[in-house]
Amino acid sequence: MRYRDWNSASTGQKLAAFAGLAFMHFPVFIIILYAFTTEDRTYEFPPPGLTLHWFKVAFARDDIWAALKVSLTVASAATLLALLLGTLAAFALVRSRFFGKDALTLLFILPIALPGIITGIALLSAIKLANLTPGYWTIVAGHATFCIVIVYNNVIARLRRLPKNWVEASMDLGADGLQTFRHVVLPQIATALLAGGMLAFALSFDEIIVTLFTAGHERTLPIWFFNELFRPRERPITNVVAVVVIAVTLVPILLAYYLTRPKEFGAK
Amino acid sequence: MSAVVATVEPGIHSLSRGFSTFLYRRSTFYLLLLLLPPLLWLGTVYLGSLFALLLQSFYAIDEFTATVVPQLTLETYRQLISHPANVDIILRTLAMAVAVTLACAVIAFPVANYMARYAGPRMKAFFYVGVMLPMWTSYLVKVYAWRLILAKQGILNWGLSAVGLDGLLEAALATPVVGGPSLASSYLGMFIVFVYMWLPFMILPLAAALERVPQSLIQASADLGARPRQTFWGVVLPLALPGLAAGSVFTFSLTLGDYIIPSVVGAPGYFIGMMVYQQQGTAGNIPLAAAFSVVPIVLIAIYLMLAKRMGAFDAL
Amino acid sequence: MPAAIEFQHVARQFGTLRAVDDVNLTIGSGEFFALLGPSGSGKTTCLRLIAGFEQPSAGKILLNGGDVTGVPPYDRNVNTVFQDYALFPHMSVAENVAYGLRVRGAPAAARRTRAAEMLALVQLENFGDRSPAQLSGGQKQRVALARALINRPAVLLLDEPLGALDLKLREAMQIELKNLQRQLKITFVYVTHDQGEALSMADRVAVFDRGHIEQLDTPRGLYMRPHTAFVARFVGGANVIEGELARRLTGDTRSFAIRPELMSFLSATSALADGMISCEGTVIDVLYHGATSRWQVRTEDGSVLALARPELGAQSDSPVVGGKVRIVWPREQMVMLAGS
Numbered sequence: 001m002r003y004r005d006w007n008s009a010s011t012g013q014k015l016a017a018f019a020g021l022a023f024m025h026f027p028v029f030i031i032i033l034y035a036f037t038t039e040d041r042t043y044e045f046p047p048p049g050l051t052l053h054w055f056k057v058a059f060a061r062d063d064i065w066a067a068l069k070v071s072l073t074v075a076s077a078a079t080l081l082a083l084l085l086g087t088l089a090a091f092a093l094v095r096s097r098f099f100g101k102d103a104l105t106l107l108f109i110l111p112i113a114l115p116g117i118i119t120g121i122a123l124l125s126a127i128k129l130a131n132l133t134p135g136y137w138t139i140v141a142g143h144a145t146f147c148i149v150i151v152y153n154n155v156i157a158r159l160r161r162l163p164k165n166w167v168e169a170s171m172d173l174g175a176d177g178l179q180t181f182r183h184v185v186l187p188q189i190a191t192a193l194l195a196g197g198m199l200a201f202a203l204s205f206d207e208i209i210v211t212l213f214t215a216g217h218e219r220t221l222p223i224w225f226f227n228e229l230f231r232p233r234e235r236p237i238t239n240v241v242a243v244v245v246i247a248v249t250l251v252p253i254l255l256a257y258y259l260t261r262p263k264e265f266g267a268k
Numbered sequence: 269m270s271a272v273v274a275t276v277e278p279g280i281h282s283l284s285r286g287f288s289t290f291l292y293r294r295s296t297f298y299l300l301l302l303l304l305p306p307l308l309w310l311g312t313v314y315l316g317s318l319f320a321l322l323l324q325s326f327y328a329i330d331e332f333t334a335t336v337v338p339q340l341t342l343e344t345y346r347q348l349i350s351h352p353a354n355v356d357i358i359l360r361t362l363a364m365a366v367a368v369t370l371a372c373a374v375i376a377f378p379v380a381n382y383m384a385r386y387a388g389p390r391m392k393a394f395f396y397v398g399v400m401l402p403m404w405t406s407y408l409v410k411v412y413a414w415r416l417i418l419a420k421q422g423i424l425n426w427g428l429s430a431v432g433l434d435g436l437l438e439a440a441l442a443t444p445v446v447g448g449p450s451l452a453s454s455y456l457g458m459f460i461v462f463v464y465m466w467l468p469f470m471i472l473p474l475a476a477a478l479e480r481v482p483q484s485l486i487q488a489s490a491d492l493g494a495r496p497r498q499t500f501w502g503v504v505l506p507l508a509l510p511g512l513a514a515g516s517v518f519t520f521s522l523t524l525g526d527y528i529i530p531s532v533v534g535a536p537g538y539f540i541g542m543m544v545y546q547q548q549g550t551a552g553n554i555p556l557a558a559a560f561s562v563v564p565i566v567l568i569a570i571y572l573m574l575a576k577r578m579g580a581f582d583a584l
Numbered sequence: 585m586p587a588a589i590e591f592q593h594v595a596r597q598f599g600t601l602r603a604v605d606d607v608n609l610t611i612g613s614g615e616f617f618a619l620l621g622p623s624g625s626g627k628t629t630c631l632r633l634i635a636g637f638e639q640p641s642a643g644k645i646l647l648n649g650g651d652v653t654g655v656p657p658y659d660r661n662v663n664t665v666f667q668d669y670a671l672f673p674h675m676s677v678a679e680n681v682a683y684g685l686r687v688r689g690a691p692a693a694a695r696r697t698r699a700a701e702m703l704a705l706v707q708l709e710n711f712g713d714r715s716p717a718q719l720s721g722g723q724k725q726r727v728a729l730a731r732a733l734i735n736r737p738a739v740l741l742l743d744e745p746l747g748a749l750d751l752k753l754r755e756a757m758q759i760e761l762k763n764l765q766r767q768l769k770i771t772f773v774y775v776t777h778d779q780g781e782a783l784s785m786a787d788r789v790a791v792f793d794r795g796h797i798e799q800l801d802t803p804r805g806l807y808m809r810p811h812t813a814f815v816a817r818f819v820g821g822a823n824v825i826e827g828e829l830a831r832r833l834t835g836d837t838r839s840f841a842i843r844p845e846l847m848s849f850l851s852a853t854s855a856l857a858d859g860m861i862s863c864e865g866t867v868i869d870v871l872y873h874g875a876t877s878r879w880q881v882r883t884e885d886g887s888v889l890a891l892a893r894p895e896l897g898a899q900s901d902s903p904v905v906g907g908k909v910r911i912v913w914p915r916e917q918m919v920m921l922a923g924s
Contacts, residue, residue, distance in 0.1 A: 115525025
């Protein structure tokens, strides 16, 4: 019987792990490949040729730019709201103890824990009951609601790591609460705020499930994309837009990761 | 002699200092000041909406005027349960959710296992980013990508032909219920897409749980004479169960409520999510849509209770 | 002239736990005052009450004669050196030291000169541009000191500042701190669980146990004349003889303390001198401390007494472990203890 080192995986195990990882990534690579295909009517593989033509066509389309603008502004507004409300919540809950605190934490997580369709139909029910028309601001409201927890998680994790006696030391030396926040706390949570904000932005930019319920006649880029899914004529342009979406959301996600990278990836 | 109260340079923002001291002395006021805005927002926007949803499910639509009659009634629920087509929809969705959960568990395990217990620090970070990136990539882009992949002329068909396995594909598509004219319009295809989409949500909690299994237990098991397979089934798997349970909560509830994947990739049969979307859209029957969406809420609540027993909440 | 610090019936409660229970003390201006006690005895809580990080549940605290109830830490003329230094990592050493002046609105030039002065005071002149992460424990401690002194506080609070340092460094720092205090003439309030530290540095010491002060006295007073069994054991490591054994030896039911170094061995055959009390026992252990040795002797009724003797070269009559011995001490050196 050959001796096996318990601390390393067998080749079979390694293969399975990497295969799983590859499986998760290959669809995105396919899409990027398809954005360059010359074929415009079928999903033919392998692509008969490669071209940048579709990029030029897509960039000339007004409806795409309009939808992009809506997505960017909605994401910015929702992120700002989420930053404000999420940070307030994090400061409130970081070291306090009161009756119902656990229920409150659950309330923050609920918008992202329940399936999007429930959030979507719930918001729509409320909009209809209140006799409002769904539109730009209902989209922002919906997005802000589940982006709050993203910011909250990032900020509270950072706040928990802030030693309590830094605040005490600052006050001891003569700084009041606001000064302590400005000089001591804010520099420490800056990266968490940035990371939370970027993740919130990416989440809002990508969002389709709830947005379809709350958008009314407005079109975000994902909504534009969703409509194109059922229109075979414009396929290559759709692919180009897909690549743009991937690129736009990849940057904030990676940045957010590097800002809040967990340090426990050190030696085992 | 030095004063009790420290001296401050004149004019140094005395107003903000006074406000600071005011908040310092009244800690509950400070807490309320911080908590009220997010609480009010979530309370009205979110909880209010959920309440509105519930309320709507107890209204009914007037068949003649096609408007919602604001009177409490159980009519809509009766409609929901009595039509066999509706029950079909619910069962179909439930079956898919369970199947997807099981498949995700099986596929996620090798990845999570390697990531948690065998990978070195840099490999672990690589895997972590490798799992996180697809998770955060646009949902719609991923669904669309699979549409391309599963299409008749797409890469999957091409790939299987290239290795001579297209007979296998045809046989799979010929299977009753699960098969269909092409992968892109069959339950099989839908199943593949679902599994792909929720895989990261199963991998991460599972990896976290596996990482918490102390190496000493595995060594003890080997020391007592167990073969690797026995150690796996007897020690590792039971301890990783909370992670599996946590991941399964995501895969179950996400599949249960999804409406986009079934409409983009799949057979004609309706799923709960699609019904909800359709009823609020063209039919304008919000009460029925609301009633339909109460079903996943109830199912998920039941599942959460089961998952909690298996320790899922500690692994989250 | 009012006292620098005064506690009047101060109590601090956390739920059902009375961390500080009816504490009264007065600390004079320019005093080096130590709060001594085991962990959980309430000494650190008292320090935090002076600083303003906690508010008393009952009683009053006066700083320089003024009631400071409700006064936040930033309005008190008191500064703290924390146990783990609490230096701000995102600021340089000089910025850390100048922080107190910065938040009070002092202009940049004044801050720079004063910070340099303080760093020179703690012998870290060229360390201004470094970041706290680059410093050793001892250096961080001095930066924390400089930072706390820049505001010229009336009172400096030190919360077990030397705990993380090794023995040699700790002893050197003790001397430095004592000199600094004499030089600056600031009231120092020093929290420690190390009675050696408290005895060597402080003018007066308050010994804490379970939230209240057992005894407040000069170091010599604590050591020579402990009031309670707790103080006798904790501060001086004295033997406390109580109950039946006490009654048998002295005819008095009160407990008493006797210092190990005031006891000696007497051979079984020698006569007992006047005014000496004797007790029989068996040696169970000997600990060699270089300059002295310490014997543990178990008496007939089970109590263990400690006896300390200087090592003055080879002594042929040293008792061995397991041997039977007779311990004697002068009656007048016994300290009668109050019940506690």
